[in-house]
Amino acid sequence: GLNKGTAHRLLSSLVFLDYVRQDAETKKYALGFKLVELGNRLLSQIDIRTEARPFLMELAERTKETVHLVILDRFEVLYLDKVEAGVQPTGLRMVSMLGSRIPAHCSAVGKVLLAALPEENVKEMSQKRGLPLRTKNTITDLAKLLEHLKRVKKNGYALDDEENEIGVRCIGAPVHNQQGDVTAAISISVPAIRIETLVLQTAYKDWVMQTALKISRKLGYKRS
Numbered sequence: 001g002l003n004k005g006t007a008h009r010l011l012s013s014l015v016f017l018d019y020v021r022q023d024a025e026t027k028k029y030a031l032g033f034k035l036v037e038l039g040n041r042l043l044s045q046i047d048i049r050t051e052a053r054p055f056l057m058e059l060a061e062r063t064k065e066t067v068h069l070v071i072l073d074r075f076e077v078l079y080l081d082k083v084e085a086g087v088q089p090t091g092l093r094m095v096s097m098l099g100s101r102i103p104a105h106c107s108a109v110g111k112v113l114l115a116a117l118p119e120e121n122v123k124e125m126s127q128k129r130g131l132p133l134r135t136k137n138t139i140t141d142l143a144k145l146l147e148h149l150k151r152v153k154k155n156g157y158a159l160d161d162e163e164n165e166i167g168v169r170c171i172g173a174p175v176h177n178q179q180g181d182v183t184a185a186i187s188i189s190v191p192a193i194r195i196e197t198l199v200l201q202t203a204y205k206d207w208v209m210q211t212a213l214k215i216s217r218k219l220g221y222k223r224s
Contacts, residue, residue: 108172178220
């Protein structure tokens with residue numbers, strides 16, 4: 001139902017983005033290899049969730065806390081999986097839902113994922129999307145965020161000290177794929193009224209980092 005000019009403009013854009021390719025001889029159009037890349041990315045995400053699930057359940061049972069598995073999508077944290085160990089004595093439940101998104105700069109898992117990116121990518125994200133204030137603890141200054149991410153990368157974990165949601169603290173660690181790239185992250189989320197930041201940086205830090213490493217090895221990661 002499109003006229004020839006409109007169809008040509010749409011196809012030209014799709015060709016430029018590699019979603020469509022044009023045969024040099026016949027001039028006919030066909031699906032591009034970008035779709036293969038997207039399909040493989042989706043399959044890898046599904047595999048991550050399947051492989052990670054037993055380890056997430058083990059971590060949730062061990063800590064009696066809520067555990068998440070996320071990826072970075074368009075510079076936002078996308079929740080792939082969530083395991084709850086049950087309602088805590090405080091009666092609090094985490095409001096995160098599968099498929100929901102939050103800004104990356106204000107969450108433990110998001111900062112872990114951002115720390116794995118080139119600094120220029122983080123700057124670009126900040127320019128396009130900004131660093132919106134979620135709570136009084138959110139890092140909204142780019143220079144401070146970049147410095148913070150350097151420490152996250154060095155330490156191998158990140159904290160969210162009520163930066164995304166008042167009343168919730170988190171600690172996150174990266175999940176690596178077979179090539180060694182950070183492809184996902186996991187976290188333990190706790191009610192701030194019950195768990196101090198210092199506790200997250202002691203016993204909880206080791207547990208989340210060990211679990212992330214177990215998942216990474218399951219995905220083919222070879223480094224220690």
